[in-house]
Amino acid sequence: MKNKLVLKETTDLYEVVEALDRTGIGALALVDHDERLIGILTDGDLRRAILRKETKIENIINKSPAVLLYGTPKQTIISKLKQLHRRHIPLVDVNGLFVDLFAIDNIDFVSRDNFVVIMAGGLGTRLGKLTEHKPKPLLNIGDRPILRHMIEHARDQGFRNFLLCVNYKKELIYDYFGNGEKYGVNIRYIEENKRMGTAGALSLISKELLEKPFFVVNGDVITNLDFDDLLVAHRKTSSIATMCVRSYSHEVPYGVIECKKNGEIIDIKEKPQYDFNINAGIYVIDPEALKVLPSDTFYDMPQLFIDLKRRNFDIGSYSIDDYWIDIGKPQDYEQAQKLWSLIDGLI
Known part of the structure; x- marks a missing residue:
């Protein structure tokens, strides 16, 4: 060798x-x-x-x-x-x-023409003073903003077409990323003039742009997701939309008592643990699903999946087992910083 x-x-x-x-x-x-x-x-x-x-x-x-x-x-x-x-x-x-x-x-990196739509218009109010002067997607994790981490991660897997849905302090995002040329990608912007939720802004996108399955990613997510594997998994099914999910365990810190209506105790479980699948804020959507969207109104992505199911469309899930964190609260941001420091310290 x-x-x-x-x-x-x-x-x-x-x-x-x-x-x-x-x-x-x-x-x-x-x-x-x-x-x-x-x-x-x-x-x-x-x-x-x-x-x-x-x-x-x-x-x-x-x-x-x-x-x-x-x-x-x-x-x-x-x-x-x-x-x-x-x-x-x-x-x-x-x-x-x-x-x-x-x-x-x-490695021969194949350039793929599927769009990555990133919802970067949120107010980030739960982060308090951290987002007082900049939008949440521009908060740094390590040496780069959250949004840049996601863009570069998708880019390195061959996805170079991005649509950024922006609202709060959008001019700062424009100034940082421009048309994406300096980061080796193509960036277009969708302006939200009001709160649109995690899916409402999709109704503002020209249908001619989204002719193939496309990704939708919340702008406050850090992950090492394999985008190509997700796309392959989506295409193997008959699903019109695929939601990334992550296993989440919750331990009840008390003894849980199961009783009959008359008060008789049936069972006692000491600090039981329950496992759930939670929404990871990353999706693959077929263009046909856009027909369900209401026009120019507040609309969340989970509601899109519910409405698709009600219309008898198949919807699927994709499990994320690797690194993933949703930066919604100050403690999430601190955790992401610590994890990045650990990774950076290996260098």
Whole structure:
């Protein structure tokens, strides 16, 4: 395998540099005779070593790289690399033996013309002073606004056409993103002149734009969702609309008493836990579903699903098991900041 080199006691720097050059991806995995990963070396590691005038291989290689299990879905690997701001990651088997070196540069990113509609017009009143001078989608998580995280995450999966539905302090969103060119995407804006809910603004969009299934995303969501997998799952069903859901557990902090009408106790459950599926605020919608929308009025996305069901359309769900957080309250925002700090600290 050209992306690895068995590191021996006699291996010199010249041999490592030569092997690194052969990979063509700017990275090399170093393994022992048993194929156990020792570490990786990148072009950047080599340049920094030269500047330090360092020639000992053991002082140059990264001996503690992040790794993933071989067979991990491609999009999960890409999402991980994006989180770590890395281009390469070693893949190992269940015994920890090196299998391959995944390089993001080798991925052929297909550009998809499905639109991503982001509802970015909310007031964010539950966040108090945090949204006094800027709309919630422009609040930073780490070094970037919430909205930019979502746009770049979808962009990196090949989705480059965005519609931003804006209202509160919309000029700040215009100023930050413009037409999207500097972020490698195409952005158009839908102006809400009044509160439209999480689906009402869809009635303002030209039907000619939305000729294929499109995504709708709440503007206060941070997630590493695989958009392509969601789209594939939606297309495999007969559903006219698919809602992303997430498992949520709630523990009642008391003993729950089940009684008959006459007061007789039937059962006692001490601090029971109940599991639910909650709405994750991410959807795939077929254009035909837009015919159900009322014109230019307040309308929420759950109501759209209810109305579609009443008209005997099939509606589906898609479970999100990975990272997801809805930033609705100050404590949610603090949690998102902490989680991002943990990810950033791995770099």
